[in-house]
Amino acid sequence: MSFYEKLPAELKLKIWKEAAYEHGMHHFRFIEDRYNDLARGHPMNTQLLKILPAQTADKSAWRARNNASRMDAFSWDAVEKFMKGEAAKLLYPLYPVPSTRANRSGSAMVHLDNDLICVQFAGMIMATWIRPLALPDMLTGIKRVALEYTEKGPGYSLLFPSNPFRCRCEDRAHRDDFFCPTTVDDFITYFPDLEKLYFIIKIKQTGSIIPPPTPSLPVGGKKRDYEGNVKPNARQPLKRRLTRAQAKKKLYSDTTERIKATAQRENLAYYEDIKFEYFEAKEEDAEKLVFYEPISTLFTGLEDLWQNQEATQFLPHPVHRVALGVIVYFDKPKPAATKK
Numbered sequence: 001m002s003f004y005e006k007l008p009a010e011l012k013l014k015i016w017k018e019a020a021y022e023h024g025m026h027h028f029r030f031i032e033d034r035y036n037d038l039a040r041g042h043p044m045n046t047q048l049l050k051i052l053p054a055q056t057a058d059k060s061a062w063r064a065r066n067n068a069s070r071m072d073a074f075s076w077d078a079v080e081k082f083m084k085g086e087a088a089k090l091l092y093p094l095y096p097v098p099s100t101r102a103n104r105s106g107s108a109m110v111h112l113d114n115d116l117i118c119v120q121f122a123g124m125i126m127a128t129w130i131r132p133l134a135l136p137d138m139l140t141g142i143k144r145v146a147l148e149y150t151e152k153g154p155g156y157s158l159l160f161p162s163n164p165f166r167c168r169c170e171d172r173a174h175r176d177d178f179f180c181p182t183t184v185d186d187f188i189t190y191f192p193d194l195e196k197l198y199f200i201i202k203i204k205q206t207g208s209i210i211p212p213p214t215p216s217l218p219v220g221g222k223k224r225d226y227e228g229n230v231k232p233n234a235r236q237p238l239k240r241r242l243t244r245a246q247a248k249k250k251l252y253s254d255t256t257e258r259i260k261a262t263a264q265r266e267n268l269a270y271y272e273d274i275k276f277e278y279f280e281a282k283e284e285d286a287e288k289l290v291f292y293e294p295i296s297t298l299f300t301g302l303e304d305l306w307q308n309q310e311a312t313q314f315l316p317h318p319v320h321r322v323a324l325g326v327i328v329y330f331d332k333p334k335p336a337a338t339k340k
């Protein structure tokens, strides 16, 4: 009997929970390739959405859980219990992805109450009240979804070079915005039970994700006499100035520590995958991040849009108002990730 086998069940459960991530983050590609689908004879009146695991080095929690379930019989049971019932949902492989593909990477189950699903969308976003999904239940029950806010377009360089969230409004009112509120509202229709939409910001130690530090002021002032005149001959105090690199590093660690502490104290949302930890950021903390301004503009745009929809008589579709939030993660992977 190994040491692990002799452990009491509650300790095994604790170990399992650590290994399998109770609040998991999953990354999926959603591909809506309408012209190709039509060319292959797919009916025009529905959308054939394909869900695939994230493209490179997928770090999704479901992979960790699949691995954890293979540890022993106890782990298998724990996974079964955690992933059983109403709260579990299979997202991969789903039609039209052939199930044989899952033999390579395993099938992806997500926990609807505990997990967050980060979507990389490619192709054309179209409201499901215009064209319903070919598989109407494929995304029901999903309550929380995230989109990553990156410097680069979320599209795929070769097949789908353009940003699917770009503005297609008649007047191109949000032409310069990275995410058009109307397109985001169309995207929400894929998830009939969505409660909260997050935008994810990666905080990089180097680069421009945190606003550049304001130049530090010299510590202390010039020595003065009792009348306030600068003493000409007194030794002036040494100016303590952080170098730019030091200031950046300090700002990074201050920001990460503050966000983590606030998230813990206020019981904000927390998720993890194989490589990173993700923390919900409060508005006052998020305000300090470089990408917050365009995201905040988008949030205002969405609130205005929903308000207008609610005020519109005979709107041909229901208004789906969701909560909006910001989640951050840090480019320094969590300590455990280096061991895995």
Ligand SMILES: [Zn+2]
Binding pocket: 166, 167, 168, 169, 172, 173, 174, 175, 180, 181, 182, 183
């Ligand atoms: Zn627009």
